[in-house]
Amino acid sequence: MTKGKLLAVDDNKSILSALELLLQDDFEEIKTISNPNQLPSLIENGEFDLVLLDMNFSAGVNTGNEGLYWLSRIQELRPDMEVVLFTAYGDVELAVKALKKGAADFVLKPWDNEKLRATLNNVYKLQQSKKEIKQLKQKTQALRSEMDRNQHFIIARSPQMLDILNLVRKVAQTDANVLITGDNGTGKELIARELHRHSKRSNEIMVSVDMGAISETLFESELFGHKKGAFTDAREDRTGKIENANNGTLFLDEIGNLPIQLQPKLLAVLQNRVVTPIGTNKPVPVDIRLICATNRNPATMVAEGTFREDLLYRINTIHIEVPPLRERKEDIEAIAIHFLEVYRNKYRKPVKKISAAGLAKLTHYKWPGNVRELQHAIEKAVILSDDKAELTPDDFFFQPVIHDGDDVFEGTLEEMERKMIAKAIKSNNSNLSAVAGQLGVTRQTLYNKMKKYNL
Ligand SMILES: Nc1ncnc2c1ncn2[C@@H]1O[C@H](COP(=O)(O)OP(=O)(O)OP(=O)(O)O)[C@@H](O)[C@H]1O
Secondary structure, eight states, X not given: OOOOEEEEEOSOHHHHHHHHHHHTTTOSEEEEESOGGGHHHHHHHSOOSEEEEESXXXXXXXXXXXHHHHHHHHHHHOTTOEEEEEEETTOHHHHHHHHHTTOOEEEEESOOXXXXXXXXXXXXXXXXHHHHHHHHHHHHHHHHHHHHHTTOOOOOOSHHHHHHHHHHHHHHTSOOOEEEEOSTTSSHHHHHHHHHHTSTTTTSOEEEEETTSSOGGGHHHHHHEEOTTSSTTOOSOEEOHHHHTTTSEEEEETGGGSOGGGHHHHHHHHHHOEEOOBTOOOOEEOOOEEEEEESSOHHHHHHHTSSOHHHHHHHOSEEEEOOOGGGOTHHHHHHHHHHHHHHHHHTTOOOOEEOHHHHHHHHXXXXXXXXXXXXXXXXXXXXXXXXXXXXXXXXXXXXXXXXXXXXEOOSOHHHHHHHHHHHHHHXXXXXXXXXXXXXXXXXXXXXXXXXXXXX
16 A cells, blocks of 8 residues: 655644654654744645645634634645644544544644554555556546447448458457547447457447547546646546556547647657656556547548647558548438437337338438438438338438539439529519429420429
């Protein structure tokens, strides 16, 4: 067990010297002060684990109110700090009052050496256990959400995705760093989870960090952790995500968002396999498998000077490029049917299948948002399906995609026709002869189509 750091506060200097002598083997560091006004700055900036605090400081005053005041100041500044009180013989009532206010324990003066040592050591051990419990709770929480996510499996029918799955199974067993690239929603995170699931680290945690969601000022503390007092707001020790992933997998999503000035720090972690939390100079060894993902082109970022080439070489031992959904149409039907099953159960709907025309519409759409968009399209269709047994083309609504001022409509031929007629009616201020002329059809044909499309 590591030794703690003690701060002892008493206005009697000979008591402080005696404490230093007595406790030197029990603590890694003992700092003594006779003026409690120094407490706030020491507590905020120092690395102390516990405080031994006298109850009275002004000559002739022995109400203990000063001790109670400093106890609550310490609790305000550092809620995780343990405080043991020094009270004069006969002040037991005062000591009980202090315990109710959150002091960890008290020792009566004149003290018994062994009793004092045992009390301080026990309080320190208790504090360490509380810390461990807190860390374990964080880990359990992360594991739980990971288990939820692990229930999603990759569906693959296209030759490209089947090749990727093959590669994933081969690479998973090694500790090689993997870089996954591809557009948003193509399934990069799902592939990272699959790599972890098939790796020899699968019983350990996979820690995901969304680099796109962390503000620049918090990057370092999120990844490397910090020591209490390392900067304003660092009220407690915090383990960084890299250390949290120890023995498991670290997934850095949107790695392209890592600011260039922090890239050497990540590179150093990967080279030396240690992290140094902010505010300490104690490197902590870490054993992690690294998977990174980005929707940007890393080679272009290197050429633009926004990504370090040496870091790219470190992270892309194996590079997996996930194609957009429109380039692997064979996957669309299987994924759509999978999500139909998921959402009909979730929303308790009778809808059981997607009609052939409905599937054709899904297959021909370009899916700019990839699998995530397909998932949402199916979810929406199921929610709105009432008592239907089958989803048809009308159940899927897609936004038109506009390019350079020209309308490129996505959807079935009939949908495109309806949209073109509606657009022509609007641009010709409902002058139907002009509309028919523009579209190159007779007025009768235009009327028929308007009736058909309810225009
Ligand atoms: N092949 C697949 N089979 C089943 N579900 C998939 C597949 N690919 C992606 N998904 C689902 O689509 C959604 C988006 O996938 P994921 O988050 O892995 O994409 P991503 O590429 O990491 O996205 P982003 O770049 O936006 O972070 C998730 O709900 C995921 O479960």
